[in-house]
Amino acid sequence: MRWYDEHDCPSCQLTACDYSGPEAMPAEGRTALLTAHGPARLRLPGPLGDPVAALRVLRAEPGVTLGLARQLLDELREFGLTGTAVEMAWRRARLAERGVAAEVEAGFGRAYRYVGPPELWEWAVDLGSPGGQPVRTEGEFADWAAARTAAELAEPFTFTVDLGGALRLAPRRSEHVACAGGELVLSAGEIGFRRSDGGGGGDRDGGGGGRAGGGWEVGTVGNLSTGYCPDVASWPAVAAALDRLALPHPGSFTDPVVFRRCPGCGRCGIVREGHHVCVFCDADLPERWNVDDVPLP
Template sequence: MTGHGQYRYVGPAELCGQAIVVDAVVAGTYAVLANWLAGREQRELAEPFTFVVALDGVLRLAPRRSEHVALAGGLDVLAAGEVRFGSAGTGWRVAEVTNQSTGYCPDPDSWPAMGRALDGLGVPHPGEFTDRVIFRRCPACGERNIVRENDFVCALCDGALPAEWNFVPS
């Protein structure tokens, strides 16, 4: 990890006060996670779930269209993104996982926190994000950006984006 450690919410202020996420789970044990996943409809399992790794290292999950900040209760997180599970024999495995969260804009270096949370649950995973999202804040206009195809240019003002992650860590 590059020292970011934890991530503060950097998205729209109006989302920070959202109501508590409906149908979320705190996956403190594999059994809790497995039971929650078993209760999902097939269409829900076909797409990723929203996740955060709370400061206590526990994985929290909610349906995809849930806001990360609501799932985190407005608090800082160790990691955030989306995760899709697949069946693995009689259990579950991580099929895809990404740091896609425009509310927290976590660096791909947040993977170790997610890896530890999954390891603690005994869930097989790929060992890294299957899709790494690069976030940068534009120094010129302040806009949050996703860097695509190594093009470090702001989508709003065409300003140059820094090579290093530049959101203020907590």
């Protein structure tokens, strides 16, 4: 697998092309692709018949140790692996050569990178790991809820959805960038849980009765995150994370926030009551989300 990076010099008008062999793509290029196009998911259509073959494929990738290969194998078997579309297509082809069938699925649109104060991002990265607790299964959510006090559960929580589609939860006043460990997210905001009435609640497609979500459901959920400023179009990623936990939910953001960056003064603000005018300089704001546009050819 190789990568190329073409760029034009605005001064001399010359075009240059950087090229690499098998080493990993530079982080800034990979981030740009994920931000503009979102991640793709590599998943198994059924049980993994030959885990040793899959492990050998993962272990053969540059920079992958045996321990990391085993971790990737567990991810593949349980939830699938995520990355750029090219990376996942390359892994699918290598697995097929070893007789392991896998499928590549599109993700949930763009990913969002942190756009807040740089010092907060540096602080979050220095922590070494995401501050938010990942909950990927019904059992993990049940354990997480059981460890919270009644006072904690009475308030909304900070949440992010990572590139793997997992919900990460932290106390309400936590920084979203800390919850995500400075990484890209599929969405971010605040979420509140409440005890369900036992009837399933919510408007989740295919929602059933009984004790879905272990007796919990989503009461409120919004995309208020001034660190990531996600678009309201990020809801499908949130819904998928909640469906994985069998948590009934309202079917959309109950507290949607419309973020826009002013093309005049460059500041980011919130559009209120559909009034697309910058509160800082009175310039007109665009209709589409533009907080962190990444130009790609």
